[in-house]
Amino acid sequence: MFRILIVLIILWIAWILARRHFLNLCRKEHSMDPSEKSDSTHHRIVPTVKTVQCVHCGLHLPEVEAISSPHGFYCCREHQQLGLPDESRQSS
Ligand SMILES: [Zn+2]
Numbered sequence: 424m425f426r427i428l429i430v431l432i433i434l435w436i437a438w439i440l441a442r443r444h445f446l447n448l449c450r451k452e453h454s455m456d457p458s459e460k461s462d463s464t465h466h467r468i469v470p471t472v473k474t475v476q477c478v479h480c481g482l483h484l485p486e487v488e489a490i491s492s493p494h495g496f497y498c499c500r501e502h503q504q505l506g507l508p509d510e511s512r513q514s515s
Pocket residue numbers: 477478479480481482497498499502
């Protein structure tokens with residue numbers, strides 16, 4: 424009786440692993456499908472593009488377009504100048 428249980432459990436685990444593997448294959452095939460490509464790429468691009476916030480005006484923009492500094496990210500050079508600590512503001 425105990426052996427039958429073990430065999431059933433092993434079969435059950437094998438079934439789950441096979442099903443998971445099959446589902447992964449299906450997803451890969453779906454992403455290759457040109458009709459679904461536009462939709463799936465939209466879903467993929469959104470999480471990969473990291474957005475940052477300008478510490479001066481609070482604008483959200485892609486990290487690649489932002490100007491990084493030790494204090495944070497800025498949307499433009501002007502805000503980088505304005506956003507710097509007090510020492511640079513004394514000139515204006
Ligand atoms: Zn800004």
